[in-house]
Every structure is written in structure tokens, then in C-alpha cells.
Amino acid sequence: xxxxxxxxxxxxxxxxxxxxxxxxxxxxxxxxxxxxxxxxxxxxxxxxxxxxxxxxxxxxxxxxxxxxxxxxxxxxxxxxxxxxxxxxxxxxxxxxxxxxxxxxxxxxxxxxxxxxxxxxxxxxxxxxxxxxxxxxxxxxxxxxxxxxxxxxxxxxxxxxxxxxxxxxxxxxxxxxxxxxxxxxxxxxxxxxxxxxxxxxxxxxxxxxxxxxxxxxxxxxxxxxxxxxxxxxxxxxxxxxxxxxxxxxxxxxxxxxxxxxxxxxxx
Amino acid sequence: xxxxxxxxxxxxxxxxxxxxxxxxxxxxxxxxxxxxxxxxxxxxxxxxxxxxxxxxxxxxxxxxxxxxxxxxxxxxxxxxxxxxxxxxxxxxxxxxxxxxxxxxxxxxxxxxxxxxxxxxxxxxxxxxxxxxxxxxxxxxxxxxxxxxxxxxxxxxxxxxxxxxxxxxxxxxxxxxxxxxxxxxxxxxxxxxxxxxxxxxxxxxxxxxxxxxxxxxxxxxxxxxxxxxxxxxxxxxxxxxxxxxxxxxxxxxxxxxxxxxxxxxxxxxxxxxxxxxxxxxxxxxxxxxxxxxxxxxxxxxxxxxxxxxxxxxxxxxxxxxxxxxxxxxxxxxxxxxxxxxx
Numbered sequence: 001x002x003x004x005x006x007x008x009x010x011x012x013x014x015x016x017x018x019x020x021x022x023x024x025x026x027x028x029x030x031x032x033x034x035x036x037x038x039x040x041x042x043x044x045x046x047x048x049x050x051x052x053x054x055x056x057x058x059x060x061x062x063x064x065x066x067x068x069x070x071x072x073x074x075x076x077x078x079x080x081x082x083x084x085x086x087x088x089x090x091x092x093x094x095x096x097x098x099x100x101x102x103x104x105x106x107x108x109x110x111x112x113x114x115x116x117x118x119x120x121x122x123x124x125x126x127x128x129x130x131x132x133x134x135x136x137x138x139x140x141x142x143x144x145x146x147x148x149x150x151x152x153x154x155x156x157x158x159x160x161x162x163x164x165x166x167x168x169x170x171x172x173x174x175x176x177x178x179x180x181x182x183x184x185x186x187x188x189x190x191x192x193x194x195x196x197x198x199x200x201x202x203x204x205x206x207x208x209x210x211x212x213x214x215x216x217x218x219x220x221x222x223x224x225x226x227x228x229x230x231x232x233x234x235x236x237x238x239x240x241x242x243x244x245x246x247x248x249x250x251x252x253x254x255x256x257x258x259x260x261x262x263x264x265x266x
Numbered sequence: 267x268x269x270x271x272x273x274x275x276x277x278x279x280x281x282x283x284x285x286x287x288x289x290x291x292x293x294x295x296x297x298x299x300x301x302x303x304x305x306x307x308x309x310x311x312x313x314x315x316x317x318x319x320x321x322x323x324x325x326x327x328x329x330x331x332x333x334x335x336x337x338x339x340x341x342x343x344x345x346x347x348x349x350x351x352x353x354x355x356x357x358x359x360x361x362x363x364x365x366x367x368x369x370x371x372x373x374x375x376x377x378x379x380x381x382x383x384x385x386x387x388x389x390x391x392x393x394x395x396x397x398x399x400x401x402x403x404x405x406x407x408x409x410x411x412x413x414x415x416x417x418x419x420x421x422x423x424x425x426x427x428x429x430x431x432x433x434x435x436x437x438x439x440x441x442x443x444x445x446x447x448x449x450x451x452x453x454x455x456x457x458x459x460x461x462x463x464x465x466x467x468x469x470x471x472x473x474x475x476x477x478x479x480x481x482x483x484x485x486x487x488x489x490x491x492x493x494x495x496x497x498x499x500x501x502x503x504x505x506x507x508x509x510x511x512x513x514x515x516x517x518x519x520x521x522x523x524x525x526x527x528x529x530x531x532x533x534x535x536x537x538x539x540x541x542x543x544x545x546x547x548x549x550x551x552x553x554x555x556x557x558x559x560x561x562x563x564x565x566x567x568x569x570x571x572x573x574x575x576x577x578x579x580x581x582x583x584x585x586x587x588x589x590x591x592x593x594x595x596x597x598x599x600x601x602x603x604x605x606x607x
Contacts, residue, residue, distance in 0.1 A: 003397055010394040017383045094343050095378040100366040101395050259345045259359075262283065 007101060008109045015113030023117065030074075030121045034129070037066040040193070041133045055198040060136030064224055065195055067126050067135050072219045073192075074122045075115060075151050078159040079107045081179045084166025089173075093261060104163060104250070111159065138225035146232050151219045153239040158215040160246040170257035185210075191217030197226075211242040271355070272316035273447055273479035274340060279349035281310040281335050309335040311503035312349065319446075320477040322469075324484070324494035324511065328592045332503040333483040334373075337449045340481070341371035353447055367396055370445040372437055372453050379424045385435040386420045389442055396443035403442065410438040413468050430461030437465065441472065448472075450482040454489055466492050487584045501592060511584070519582045520558045524565060525551050529575035541568055555582070 019026060044062035047054055057065065087093050096103035165182055169175040187193050188203065189212035196204050196217045207213040218235045221227050227235065287305050288298040310332040317323050327333050338344040339351055342358035342365065351358050356365035379388040393403045411417055414434045419427060427435065437453065450469065454462040466489055473480055473493075484490055490497060490511065497514060499507040507514050524542065527550055535544055535552045541564050542556035556564050561579060568574060 003394075007391075007394045010391045014380055014383060014387055014391055017387065018380060021382045094338075094371075094373070097343055097361065098341060098366065098371055098378075099395050100363045261343065261345075 004105070007105065011106055011109035012113045015110040016117060018110075019114050019117045026114075026118055027121050030118055030125070034070075034125050037070050037129065041066045041129070044194075045133060055195070057195060057198070058136060060134060061224070063130070063133035064135035064137050065220065067129050067133070068220050068223050069191070069216070070126055070129070071122060072151065072154070072216055072223070074118065075219075076155050076158045076216055077111070077115060078155075078162040079111055079166070081162045081166035081168075081182075082176065084163065085169035085175050085179075088167070088169040088261070091262070097258070097261070102254075104160075107163065108156075108159060139223075140225050142229065143222050143225055143227065143232070146236075147219060147223050150222055150232070150236060150239065153236070153243055154215050154219045157211050157239060157242050157246060160243070160250055161211060161215070164246065164250055164253055167253055167257045170260045186212060186215075189213065190215055191220060195221075208238070211246070214239045214242055271319075272352075273319040273321070273354055274315075274317035274481060275350070275352040276316070276336075276340075277314045277350040278312050279310055279314070279336070279339065279351055280308070280312055280347045281332075281339060281344060282347045283307045283309060308503045310339070310346075310500075313500065313503070313505045315498055315505065315508050317479055317481055319479055320473070321496065322473050322480040322482065322493050324490040324497040325481055325500065326483070326490065326497050326588060327500040331500045333500055334451050336500070337371060337451050337481065337483065341369055341449050342366070343371070367443055368445055369447045369449065370440040370443075371449040371451065372440045373451045379432070379435055379439055381425050382423055384421050385416075385424055385427075385439065388424070388439055392439055392442050398443055406442055406444055407438075410441060413471055414438055414464070430457045430464075433457060433461065433465065437468070444476060446476075446478055448478055448480045448482075450480060450484075452483055452485065454484060454486055462486060462488065469493055487588065491584055499588075515581065515584050516558070518588075521555050521582050522558050522561045523580045523582055524554045524556055524561065524568070525578045525580065526554070526568065526572070526574050527551050527576035529573040533572075538568075538572075551576075 041063055044054065044057070044066075045059040048057070048059040048062060052058075054062075087096075093103065096106060099106075161182070165175070165179055168178055172178075188199070189196075189207040189210065191207075191213070196207055196213060199207075204213075207217065214235065218227070218239070222232060222235070283306070284304050285307055286298075287303045288294045313332075313336065325333050325336070335344065339346050340353055340358055342361040345359045353365065354368055356362055356368075358365065358369075379385050380391075389407060392398075393400075398406070411420070414437065416434060416438060419431050419435060424432060424435065433453070441448075448469075453469070454465050457465065469480060469482070470493055472478055480493070482489065482493060494511060496509065497507070497511045498505060499514065523545065526538075535547045538544055538552055538554055542554040545553040545555055547553075554564075565577060565579070569577070
């Protein structure tokens, strides 16, 4: 375990050095991401100004929701399945397969490093948005503390979902269509377009049975103080189940996929 | 593993790919929507050979012959379609830790180092991944730095290195864990002559110091001549020859080159065509290709009939022999030519 930690530490230092070289382009890319929550906040605050509140959300609570959503989304950013598909197509898995460590570790370490480098920019943007759209927060100390493991689990669930999707490219050249179906589902089922509690009950049930709610909506709701301690435990349990299932699925899919790897071009 | 156990053992190894095919044009495109036409391509077709510990073997063949596919199967990147591959007692495709820490695959111009940072940082990451103790790592790195002259390169981002410099760093990175078996796929491709020689010398030195087993592919015959006593020739996925390099050359090209310097000026070199095939004239030296078995007789005759001031005999270039193998359209003819001894 300590050896794995050492590998993560080394990989992390390397990735910090790499992303630091691209800090300007990363900053510009993150700035472009602010457009989406601004649109949602503008729409919802306009509606709440006319109606008072929507589904129990006031204008300030919508602002708090999307400002928190920005942070959670940043923590939940993963390696795109397209990047994995590219590796399969171009034979770029070869160098990783020759190393005596599963490639997923390299990707997780590099992904976490990116998040930390970009975090100050995200925090600055959150502050900026909070001045334009004043949020209403009902923080609880326990939920802030619980947010840390919940967010980490949420990240791993989303990361592994995308990783598993990416390695479908071992089987089909049309993996991209499957990614698109998944991404569209994410828009509705992770609380991106609207908080899940505003969606019809059947959709909420689907989001809770599948991994979607546990990837983004759940940590957002937790940090906003909208989850009871009992529900937080149930949520954490669901996250544990999904993470366990994904780890098993990853091992199975990876083992079968690597057999089909053609290592072309490498 | 005992000294007599081969480091690499291959038996009836096969790798086939199913490729889809269609003709150009709209009609063919529409047809392919309904029914896809596929074809089986035999990249490696039932090959068998052993490589003993400490042996350096040249694995030769034209592009698409199956060399790289074989190396990828031996390093665990590809699953064989059938047959058996065994490296140091391991089945490569299982990619067990014990296997991966004892082998390396270097593919020419393929970047395994992190592009944006100095190679030294990538080496540190390899230290952690391969769990190399610090003292041992330092000792090996110092040795590699000295052998490959890496000192001025260590602090530069990899993207700022020349092709040759990058290749040297790639090789160092691939050997930090002191692998016992090296699969080298075109390690000198695209390099200038000095860099080629440096890498060639390094491979030789590494093999001698560590008794490492090396399976090497190269299109540069200088690499093969300098490093490999034994060669395995593969063509269309099949092994055509496995044996001594000198024997291969003799068998495929049983000729000698006689180089003479004439004591008188004004003699037309074509006059010498009665003795053998005139290959060319350079600085007053005329080269003739003659059948190997007739060499002594022809030289005696030339010395008697021509005003020769100097004479020497050379073996034909190895490139000629290899070229002759691959230029032969029918494998069976080549096999016949190389069969029996």
C-alpha cells in the first residue's frame, strides 16, 4: 500500500509540473465553463423572482445550488472516455501496459493533480458568482465534514464510469455514440439541468438507482444542508455499492478488453 | 531458471487479425452497411524458436513481416491467437508483475517519457513503479548516464531534445529496472550515424555486463552485424531462416567481391567483365562479383593476364543477401535456397 502511495505521490508531482506548463490554457478553459451555471442561475432566479420559490428553492438557494455545483463538478471532472478511445485507436496503451501497475492509477493521480492546480481558479469564480447571485446557505458542520469522503467517492464513481465507457473502444469503433448517451443522461440525472428534487419522481428514482445521483447531485445536496444524517448514511452506502460494482466491472471489462488490444501504431 | 532453459521460448505462435474490406465508391459503401466483408490476416503464422540467456538475436524481415507483432506478443501487449510464448518462465500476456519487472520493450521513436518535463523526473516515476531501492536506482542511473552520455540531457524537458537524445533517454528509462530480457524494435531508426553507433555500442555493453538476452529488429544491417551472431528471418509471418548470420549471407549470396587496382592507366574496366560481374570503379579500384567457389581460379587468371598492382577479396554486403530474400516473391523458393546444410 505504501508503495502504491509512493507511486501516486510521484505521479502527482509529475502531473503538477505538466499542468503547471499549461496553466494559462487551463485557466482559459475553466473560465469558459462558467457560462453554463450563469445560464442556469439567470433562468432560475428570474423564475423565482416571479413565483417566489420553485419546489422549495428560493433564488438564493438556486444560486447556492449552482455555485456549489461548480465546485462539485470540478472535483468530479474525469479523464474523458474520448481520451481513452484515442489511446485504444492509436495504440497508446502500449507504454502503460508495459509498466507493472494498472493504468487506472496513473490516470487517477494525474486527474487529481489537475484538480488541485485548477482549484484556485474555480474558487475565485465561485466568489465572483456569489457577488452577482447572492447565495443562501444553510451549512452544517457535520455535512461539511461528511462532504470530503462523499465527494471522493463521487469522484471515483464518475471516474470509473467514464474509464469503463472509454475502454468499450476495445470492442467497437462506435464507442463515441455510447458516450453521448451517457453524457445526455448525466445532464438530467446528476442534477445539472435542475436540482433532482424538481424533476418528476420516476426520474428521481432512476437517478437514485443508477450511479448518476451519487456522482454529483448527492454531494451538492449534502453541502447545501439538504440531506439528513440518516439520508447521508444511506447515500454513502449507495456510493459504496456502486463503487464496488464498478471496480468489479472494471476488472472484468479490462481483462476482456486487453485481449482485444491490437497495439496498432505503437 | 537454469542456464540451459531458454530465456525466450516460442512454439507454433500465431497471431491473426480480422480486417474489414470494401471497395471504393458509393455502391460498395451501401453494400457494406448490409454485409461487411472481412478477411483474416496472418500476421504471425506458426513460428517457433528459442533464445538462450545472454544471447543477442537479430529478428529480420521487411515491413509487415510480423517482427513487431511477435515482439508485442513476447512483451505481453498482444494475446496470441494460438501457440505458446514463454519468457523467463512467464506467459507474457498474463502481464504478471514478476514478468514486467524483468523485461523491456523499446520501440523506435515511441515516446514513453513524459513530454513536458525533464527525463530525470520520468526516471524517478519509474523508480517508484518498479520499486527499485534508492541506492540501486542511483547506481544504475549513474551507469546509464555514463554509458549513454546523458548528463547534459537530464534537466531538459523531453520535448526540447533531439530525436537521438530522446532515444537515448528512452533507452535509459527502459533499462532502469535492469531487465533480463530486452525486446528492441528498431532502436536506431531515424538516428544519425553517430547516434546509431552510440546506441549499438551501448546495447553490446549492456548485454556483456548484465548477461541480458536481446531480441532486436533493425533495418540497419550495421546494427545486426555489430550485435548479432544469430539471426531469425521472418517473412509473411513465417520463419525463413534461423541460424548464423554468416551462413545466411553465404547461402543467399554465394559470391565474393574481388577488388583490383591496375598498374596501367587506360584499361577499360568493362574488359574485366570476362572474369565476373563488374560492380563499379572507384579511385582506380575496380570491383568484380564472382562465384565464391571460383574465386581462387579467377584471381590466378587475372594476375596472369592483367597488370594488377593490388588485389583484395571481400564478402558481399549483408544487405545484398537480405534484399535477395525479401525480393523473392515465392517463399518456398527462398526456403529451398536456404534449406539443408
